[in-house]
Amino acid sequence: MAKIIDGKAIAKKLRAVVATQAAVLKEQDVIPGLAVILVGDDPASEIYVRNKERAAAKVGVNAKTFKYPNDATEAEVLAQVEALNQDETIDAILVQSPVPSQINEQKVQEAILPAKDVDGFHPENSGRLFAGQKGYYPIANTPRGIMTMLRHEEIDLVGKHVVVLGRSILVGRPMFALLQAANASVTLLHRYTPADLRRQLLATADVVVVATGVPNLIMGADLKPGATVIDVGMNRLPGNKLVGDVNFETATKVAGAITPVPGGVGPMTIATLLETTVELAANHHQIELEQGWQNI
Amino acid sequence: MAKIIDGKAIAKKLRAVVATQAAVLKEQDVIPGLAVILVGDDPASEIYVRNKERAAAKVGVNAKTFKYPNDATEAEVLAQVEALNQDETIDAILVQSPVPSQINEQKVQEAILPAKDVDGFHPENSGRLFAGQKGYYPIANTPRGIMTMLRHEEIDLVGKHVVVLGRSILVGRPMFALLQAANASVTLLHRYTPADLRRQLLATADVVVVATGVPNLIMGADLKPGATVIDVGMNRLPGNKLVGDVNFETATKVAGAITPVPGGVGPMTIATLLETTVELAANHHQIELEQGWQNI
Numbered sequence A, B: 001m002a003k004i005i006d007g008k009a010i011a012k013k014l015r016a017v018v019a020t021q022a023a024v025l026k027e028q029d030v031i032p033g034l035a036v037i038l039v040g041d042d043p044a045s046e047i048y049v050r051n052k053e054r055a056a057a058k059v060g061v062n063a064k065t066f067k068y069p070n071d072a073t074e075a076e077v078l079a080q081v082e083a084l085n086q087d088e089t090i091d092a093i094l095v096q097s098p099v100p101s102q103i104n105e106q107k108v109q110e111a112i113l114p115a116k117d118v119d120g121f122h123p124e125n126s127g128r129l130f131a132g133q134k135g136y137y138p139i140a141n142t143p144r145g146i147m148t149m150l151r152h153e154e155i156d157l158v159g160k161h162v163v164v165l166g167r168s169i170l171v172g173r174p175m176f177a178l179l180q181a182a183n184a185s186v187t188l189l190h191r192y193t194p195a196d197l198r199r200q201l202l203a204t205a206d207v208v209v210v211a212t213g214v215p216n217l218i219m220g221a222d223l224k225p226g227a228t229v230i231d232v233g234m235n236r237l238p239g240n241k242l243v244g245d246v247n248f249e250t251a252t253k254v255a256g257a258i259t260p261v262p263g264g265v266g267p268m269t270i271a272t273l274l275e276t277t278v279e280l281a282a283n284h285h286q287i288e289l290e291q292g293w294q295n296i
Helices: A009-025 A043-059 A075-088 A105-109 A123-131 A139-153 A172-181 A195-202 A267-282 B007-027 B043-059 B074-085 B105-111 B123-131 B139-151 B172-181 B195-200 B265-284
Strands: A035-038 A062-068 A092-095 A160-167 A185-189 A207-210 A226-233 B035-040 B062-068 B092-095 B161-165 B187-189 B207-210 B227-232
Touching: A009 A043, A009 A139, A009 A267, A035 A043, A035 A075, A035 A123, A035 A267, A035 B062, A043 A062, A043 A267, A062 A075, A075 A092, A075 A105, A092 A267, A105 A185, A123 A172, A123 B123, A123 B172, A139 A172, A139 A226, A139 A267, A160 A172, A160 A195, A172 A185, A172 A207, A172 B123, A185 A195, A195 B187, B007 B043, B007 B139, B007 B195, B007 B265, B035 B043, B035 B074, B043 B062, B043 B265, B062 B074, B074 B105, B092 B105, B092 B265, B123 B172, B139 B172, B139 B227, B139 B265, B161 B172, B161 B195, B172 B187, B172 B207, B187 B195
Parallel strands: A035 A062, A035 A092, A160 A185, A160 A207, A207 A226, B035 B062, B035 B092, B161 B187, B161 B207, B207 B227
Antiparallel strands: A185 B187
């Protein structure tokens, strides 16, 4: 039976480190400021934003939400981004996805100052990641949190075959870049990959990261025995049950280690968002911090 | 026996299209200007630069080389980039690699205005490529030229397994991004990939792009029968023979199509550089052009 990777417990350790870092900043009168722009009244987004605010408060990050109605104009949102770019008390800005269709999400993302781009979506930041540049720049928090989990679990990546399923800007692509930078041999698959090719490639995969939004896409029989399985899926089934993209019951019988849903990747994402916020605040005020994940 | 992909012939077609595009610009008094900064006296670089100048002249691009001695300072080179950024007659700038060690190549690359970054190395441009953004931005010319060859040869990429060997900023990484954008299922391998894993993955590869600088790394027995093989290698053997990274003799017996060395990828790179230069000039002067590769 696979080891269950306890994302909740690792996230708790990471949040403790982030709280220590925030305390270091506070000694120098810096309170990290995270601005969340929320447009419209998507109930799931409202829950996410509230969770972010609560988790931020607990580690000493000051999260402020800027709420706009469903019919807000792009100009209004861009003006808000501009004001936050200038605001000395704000170190990190994110726009909660999705935004209503009258607003060009990419345009709004790119208006965020790269130094405050806590999601790492700005082309200047994602370009640095893709190029494997040294130095600090923000990186998308879900894949970065997954890298922290893999390090914590001491999963060997060098030269190993890692298959990433799903190529979103939020997860799949930056995940590819991070795994590649860790010297893994990475394959990126997506909706155009035929099922038989997917199975052939999964059969040689030492690590699998699944972020497709398709429940039960991966079954135990698809996995190489002993593989590490990271399930980014969050699918709400009829009856309100939350499941990932991997069939947990069959996968646990074959995998060496696996993240559950819920309690796997999800908690790591918010903890990593706070980690990035504190780092951006430290950079902004030129205060040196130790890297969070090295201490968990 | 594999079909030999005639890069020289395809490059000739592409250059003819580029010449037509340059003629359209000339009607509006625009002559595309390409600035090449060459630092030091590497003999191979001098040959490349001379070839670029000659090929440019033939299609109606004005290429100017700015030569600096081996002991040029970073500040001198940065000042040259800045002057070229401001120069209205220059539409495209490239720094010939390698540069002497006292100069930070990345810093110089990033000083080039993204709108004149003909190699597509600026993080703003490579970030757009990585994110799969729409709209025009310059893309590294070697992988872009390979995509033109694959289109010309009508190689099906959608869902297919493509293995890219080598992950340089010049070739492997942008190649990955372009193939991925074309909906291929892409694996990126490199020096840390064990040989047995490499062979396992090559056995399922419909297309292989090899850019490692290791002669004979890939033998015919490594290939899936019928695979398309793109050899980016340019290795000078004792006795001055030029070979690629693929063992041509054995590979031609297994592959469906293969590029020779020389006469494969090499000619496409210079033709694509000129294509990009003309596009940047058209953008700069807001003149609309048809896309070159669609006409070859």
